[in-house]
Amino acid sequence: MNEMDAPHLAIVGATGAVGREAVTLLESRGTALQSLRLLASPRSAGSTIRFRGEPVTVEPLSRASFDGVDVAIFSAGGSISREFAPQAVRAGVTVIDNSSAFRMDPEVPLIVPEINGERLAEWPGAGIIANPNCSTIIALMAVTPLYRAAGIDRMVISTYQSASGAGAAAMAELEQQAREFVEGRPLTTKIIDRPYLFNVFSHNSPIGEDGYNEEERKLLRETHRIWVDDSVRITATCVRVPVLRSHCESINLTLRRPLPEARVREVLEGAPGVTVVDDRANNRFPEPRDASGRDEVLVGRIRADLSQPEGFGYDLFVAGDQLRKGAALNAVQILERLARSPMARSPKPAAS
Amino acid sequence: MNEMDAPHLAIVGATGAVGREAVTLLESRGTALQSLRLLASPRSAGSTIRFRGEPVTVEPLSRASFDGVDVAIFSAGGSISREFAPQAVRAGVTVIDNSSAFRMDPEVPLIVPEINGERLAEWPGAGIIANPNCSTIIALMAVTPLYRAAGIDRMVISTYQSASGAGAAAMAELEQQAREFVEGRPLTTKIIDRPYLFNVFSHNSPIGEDGYNEEERKLLRETHRIWVDDSVRITATCVRVPVLRSHCESINLTLRRPLPEARVREVLEGAPGVTVVDDRANNRFPEPRDASGRDEVLVGRIRADLSQPEGFGYDLFVAGDQLRKGAALNAVQILERLARSPMARSPKPAAS
Numbered sequence: 001m002n003e004m005d006a007p008h009l010a011i012v013g014a015t016g017a018v019g020r021e022a023v024t025l026l027e028s029r030g031t032a033l034q035s036l037r038l039l040a041s042p043r044s045a046g047s048t049i050r051f052r053g054e055p056v057t058v059e060p061l062s063r064a065s066f067d068g069v070d071v072a073i074f075s076a077g078g079s080i081s082r083e084f085a086p087q088a089v090r091a092g093v094t095v096i097d098n099s100s101a102f103r104m105d106p107e108v109p110l111i112v113p114e115i116n117g118e119r120l121a122e123w124p125g126a127g128i129i130a131n132p133n134c135s136t137i138i139a140l141m142a143v144t145p146l147y148r149a150a151g152i153d154r155m156v157i158s159t160y161q162s163a164s165g166a167g168a169a170a171m172a173e174l175e176q177q178a179r180e181f182v183e184g185r186p187l188t189t190k191i192i193d194r195p196y197l198f199n200v201f202s203h204n205s206p207i208g209e210d211g212y213n214e215e216e217r218k219l220l221r222e223t224h225r226i227w228v229d230d231s232v233r234i235t236a237t238c239v240r241v242p243v244l245r246s247h248c249e250s251i252n253l254t255l256r257r258p259l260p261e262a263r264v265r266e267v268l269e270g271a272p273g274v275t276v277v278d279d280r281a282n283n284r285f286p287e288p289r290d291a292s293g294r295d296e297v298l299v300g301r302i303r304a305d306l307s308q309p310e311g312f313g314y315d316l317f318v319a320g321d322q323l324r325k326g327a328a329l330n331a332v333q334i335l336e337r338l339a340r341s342p343m344a345r346s347p348k349p350a351a352s
Numbered sequence: 353m354n355e356m357d358a359p360h361l362a363i364v365g366a367t368g369a370v371g372r373e374a375v376t377l378l379e380s381r382g383t384a385l386q387s388l389r390l391l392a393s394p395r396s397a398g399s400t401i402r403f404r405g406e407p408v409t410v411e412p413l414s415r416a417s418f419d420g421v422d423v424a425i426f427s428a429g430g431s432i433s434r435e436f437a438p439q440a441v442r443a444g445v446t447v448i449d450n451s452s453a454f455r456m457d458p459e460v461p462l463i464v465p466e467i468n469g470e471r472l473a474e475w476p477g478a479g480i481i482a483n484p485n486c487s488t489i490i491a492l493m494a495v496t497p498l499y500r501a502a503g504i505d506r507m508v509i510s511t512y513q514s515a516s517g518a519g520a521a522a523m524a525e526l527e528q529q530a531r532e533f534v535e536g537r538p539l540t541t542k543i544i545d546r547p548y549l550f551n552v553f554s555h556n557s558p559i560g561e562d563g564y565n566e567e568e569r570k571l572l573r574e575t576h577r578i579w580v581d582d583s584v585r586i587t588a589t590c591v592r593v594p595v596l597r598s599h600c601e602s603i604n605l606t607l608r609r610p611l612p613e614a615r616v617r618e619v620l621e622g623a624p625g626v627t628v629v630d631d632r633a634n635n636r637f638p639e640p641r642d643a644s645g646r647d648e649v650l651v652g653r654i655r656a657d658l659s660q661p662e663g664f665g666y667d668l669f670v671a672g673d674q675l676r677k678g679a680a681l682n683a684v685q686i687l688e689r690l691a692r693s694p695m696a697r698s699p700k701p702a703a704s
Contacts, residue, residue, distance in 0.1 A: 160552050178533055181530055182531045198596050200640050207632040211656070234659055235604060235657045235665070235667055241512065243594070281559075285554040287553045289547055307585035315589055319552075
């Protein structure tokens, strides 16, 4: 990436859990930028966030926020994206949207760079690129290489999702509940409407008539969209566990064509962005504490499913940092990929 | 049950998590007993546990402990059961064993009273009856009624298991880790060899060459034994979550014969020992906090699996108190059932 390609970047929702992680990643990765603008609600504006040694003042998000911006990462929820992303696009900005608002829009590419990043090679500039849902990204990082190697007939997924998916306030509430438990006080349940500490509960997203919640529906629909393959049969049960920031998923696969277990392991060991953690002797497998703060999705418990004909069934257990690969890292990777694309930067009416 | 049938009972492992729960249950249920003897390791002996208003002194377990005892509930681990249960049987005692030591012995009935309690009707007295593993009991309480109604071709289970399955010390360590987290101190990892608070990890039982751990293998083998049906295909992924005392399980079922969803719900609502908690509008489903201290296994997230032909696939999410139905309650129910059996009490050499 040369300096000519480095974009003027804005982050919408800069004070949220994903926004803050994005700032950290841009700094640690040394992502080339001409400038960084941090945007948030008027309530959060005015604070400063350090970036590359300088304090950056968080500005209130407005229609004028996108003047001179090339790319904006949105992570402030669906309603902010629905209102401001089209305005940003009209101002010539490429929006990388972390919300679910545009993920199923046929005009909007749904991108995991390691999986379908080649779709960005001819990005025309100005428009929306969607980041998939965290659970989808984390599952597909491990499963896509196997999908390519043998096809997937069916997936049964049960998730173990952390507080970070519900935002920084949910993480803080879980920590607060630990303090309250230790002090013998009643648990505060403002953000999550039930005790979360030492508890497990069905994912807090709306449930449709078919009984699936929105998180489960995302896993189904987004997988079909990313693979451009509606024929894969998927069911999912999405569950929150009292963990701060990484998601785990128990994934049962039925392949279309048989693969020996050694080959499954080989495929996963060669998968980009994936680290195999599968030490049976020492009972070391993917854990959210180990995945947190890491870029890679961890995969383990790799074994032939005894309930399936030989070579067709596999069980996996994955862990990935919801804030990194599940959200901010994926967005930053898209940003970096765009900067490498010759067509990424179109002429702008108001480029600074 | 009349007083003539009431047994002289011993509890082996009386100071452990399951033993203490058994004492609590015998008191709250008013289970008819002639006497109660509490047995534990020499280390734990000498303490007293209140039962029906009287302090009962915990005695050290020895060969002589079973004189005058009719029934003994063993919950002190496999090695104690292997050493002392045969001795107790030779002394004319009926052993209800909560360990895995004898579960696969073809001479030993493996009993969940609601499922196959009729096998006790002709119990000859003196011998071992095995309590299944907690995860097996909790899953089968919900699934057996559907197995009876439509047959089960295949089950894919992912568990969310609590600290109580690893014993009282593991529960105490998880609580201690909460204190240490709040105080900013390093987490103690004596009982579980890794941080448990805010973490998830693969079940800490030995792993075989096929990659399944012992807990998963129990679910497979014990289900086949309880149903007397090896044809059911099962895979399981057993995982510990930072919860104190109830297990959850995400269960994906493939039925042999199609059932409409309304009928699945009806079957579960009529199942003994099962309570349906399935409020989609308010996102209320089985949670370990709600299951703890309850006798029933909670079942919810009941929905047709979108990845299967209509009527053949269902997803369920269950929660059950590992110490109650998963262990102590099941043993006490077996005890109560034995006392109702006319043949349960054989002549004893040393009955007091």
